[in-house]
Amino acid sequence: MTLKILTIVIIAISLSMDAFSLALIYGTQGIHKKSKLLLSIIVGIFHFIMPLVGLLIGTVIIKIVSFDSKIIVGIILSLIALEMVISSAKQKEEKFLLSISGYFLFGLSVSIDSLTTGIGLTAITNNYMLPCILFAISSFSFTLLGLNIGNYLNIKYGKISTLIGGIILFIIGFYYILN
Numbered sequence: 001m002t003l004k005i006l007t008i009v010i011i012a013i014s015l016s017m018d019a020f021s022l023a024l025i026y027g028t029q030g031i032h033k034k035s036k037l038l039l040s041i042i043v044g045i046f047h048f049i050m051p052l053v054g055l056l057i058g059t060v061i062i063k064i065v066s067f068d069s070k071i072i073v074g075i076i077l078s079l080i081a082l083e084m085v086i087s088s089a090k091q092k093e094e095k096f097l098l099s100i101s102g103y104f105l106f107g108l109s110v111s112i113d114s115l116t117t118g119i120g121l122t123a124i125t126n127n128y129m130l131p132c133i134l135f136a137i138s139s140f141s142f143t144l145l146g147l148n149i150g151n152y153l154n155i156k157y158g159k160i161s162t163l164i165g166g167i168i169l170f171i172i173g174f175y176y177i178l179n
Contacts, residue, residue: 022106024147027148043111
């Protein structure tokens, strides 16, 4: 039992690393406290729901509808990166994707791997709620931490942090597309 919980915690932390790294970059946009909390909650909710959806879909449907989720994530990340680079070059302070739909797009893009993890959940445990709750708490925490550190970098380094963040995000998106 302890080994199962430890395995689930390690998976939760692993799934949260995408959210953390992208939130770090996203935080350079100078997001307000309420927005950081809302975005973190949305990411947590996605990390709760997506494994359950993956569990329902199962490996049979994945084989029938063969698509590489990494390509979709790569395209989404590249588009977000492009918007960040463009907004950092503009004179007027424009914050990219600071809308509820942008938050949902962000939450979806960082939780795609939770969907595929949900497919293999039966191999780890029969109690599906515990992993989903741990995934949600972990991703919420890491997203909030990333947003706060990114915000600090924005305050300290200004627009250059947004430009660098956009370039890094584009590289990550391109990497997803190629792999």
